[in-house]
Amino acid sequence: MKSGKEIQFESIYRDNRDKVYRLCLGFVREKERADDLFQEILIKVWKHLDSFKGESEISTWIYRIAYNTALTFSAGEKKKDEKQTGFPENLDLIEPENNNQEQEIRLQLLYQTINELPELDRVIATLLLENTPYRSIAEISGISENYVAVKVNRIKNVLTQKLNPQTHEN
Amino acid sequence: MKTNFNDIQNLWQFKKAKSFDLSTMIDRLKQTEKSQKRERLVILFCTPATVGFLFWVMPWRESPAILISLILIALIMIWATWLSYASKLKPVDSTESFDNRTYLTTQIKQLNYRYRIAQRHMYTYGVLLSLALNISYFVLLEPLGLGLRIGIHLAMTLSVLGFMHWSLKKRLKKYDQTLKPTINKLEELLSQK
Numbered sequence: 370m371k372s373g374k375e376i377q378f379e380s381i382y383r384d385n386r387d388k389v390y391r392l393c394l395g396f397v398r399e400k401e402r403a404d405d406l407f408q409e410i411l412i413k414v415w416k417h418l419d420s421f422k423g424e425s426e427i428s429t430w431i432y433r434i435a436y437n438t439a440l441t442f443s444a445g446e447k448k449k450d451e452k453q454t455g456f457p458e459n460l461d462l463i464e465p466e467n468n469n470q471e472q473e474i475r476l477q478l479l480y481q482t483i484n485e486l487p488e489l490d491r492v493i494a495t496l497l498l499e500n501t502p503y504r505s506i507a508e509i510s511g512i513s514e515n516y517v518a519v520k521v522n523r524i525k526n527v528l529t530q531k532l533n534p535q536t537h538e539n
Numbered sequence: 540m541k542t543n544f545n546d547i548q549n550l551w552q553f554k555k556a557k558s559f560d561l562s563t564m565i566d567r568l569k570q571t572e573k574s575q576k577r578e579r580l581v582i583l584f585c586t587p588a589t590v591g592f593l594f595w596v597m598p599w600r601e602s603p604a605i606l607i608s609l610i611l612i613a614l615i616m617i618w619a620t621w622l623s624y625a626s627k628l629k630p631v632d633s634t635e636s637f638d639n640r641t642y643l644t645t646q647i648k649q650l651n652y653r654y655r656i657a658q659r660h661m662y663t664y665g666v667l668l669s670l671a672l673n674i675s676y677f678v679l680l681e682p683l684g685l686g687l688r689i690g691i692h693l694a695m696t697l698s699v700l701g702f703m704h705w706s707l708k709k710r711l712k713k714y715d716q717t718l719k720p721t722i723n724k725l726e727e728l729l730s731q732k
Contacts, residue, residue: 375565382561390556407556408564415568437642440728441721475542476550488728498551511640525544532542532550
């Protein structure tokens with residue numbers, strides 16, 4: 370029989386897995402590493418679930434764990450990447466799951482663009498893309514709401530420029 | 540056609556997590572938790588067991604110096620066990636009120652603490668241990684000649700300090716390769732805020 374913790378964990382997983390997985394893809398370049406990070410976050414959520422006191426939304430709590438883990442993970446992984454100078458040419462980030470080739474290419478470009486942002490901007494960008502309110506972004510990232518707004522404008526510009534190269538080249 | 544930010548959001552949210560074998564992971568986590576509990580119990584058992592064994596084999600009733608030596612060894616072992624627990628990073632994620640800045644600050648503090656333990660406390664540990672052993676040896680080696688006694692004291696002190704120095708250098712080298720880049724990166728992230 371499943372324990373209360375297992376039931377709660379499964380429910381959290383069902384509700385948040387896609388967002389957390391996308392966060393991982395925004396933070397690490399390769400699919401295998403994204404899977405490792407995803408697993409590491411799930412392990413941390415499991416380990417610390419007993420300490421969740423309900424003082425904040427469960428999703429905010431999970432994102433805090435996810436982002437903090439992703440930051441430490443990418444900080445630790447950086448030294449392994451020192452010899453790599455650019456994005457891998459084969460763009461082997463994820464397995465294509467749909468037949469829409471164009472969409473897949475655009476998705477890879479989006480991951481690449483997010484991956485090239487500084488870590489704090491990466492955190493904000495991924496939260497923004499999940500429609501997270503500014504207040505929650507500020508709460509998770511530990512910066513003021515006003516500063517979030519400034520960052521958001523810049524990030525939106527970078528993302529739209531990168532995904533509309535022809536418009537900006539003209 | 541121009542892509543606006545809503546299109547980018549839709550594109551981003553299009554990606555779904557792959558199916559994950561959650562029950563296997565939970566089973567493994569439970570097993571890990573059990574073995575970690577066992578390890579902690581072994582550590583908790585080892586310290587008093589070693590001290591108890593020393594008290595059993597050493598003639599501490601006959602000499603206050605040996606008693607002092609054993610108490611010193613017991614205190615050193617308790618201190619080392621406490622340092623080992625204190626340097627663990629575990630509490631860092633458990634507080635839900637931690638924002639990113641606090642998390643980074645705490646991580647940096649904890650990682651630097653590991654360095655500090657190695658740099659400062661390991662030598663202190665070595666010196667105290669040599670002192671405790673020398674006190675006991677001073678009493679136990681009484682029947683031997685002066686030259687031999689001095690030789691044994693010196694050899695033991697040098698062995699303990701030499702081993703401590705060697706393991707400290709080894710640990711610091713490992714930290715330079717693993718902890719230092721992480722600390723630098725985390726400090727860089729903190730300075731961005």
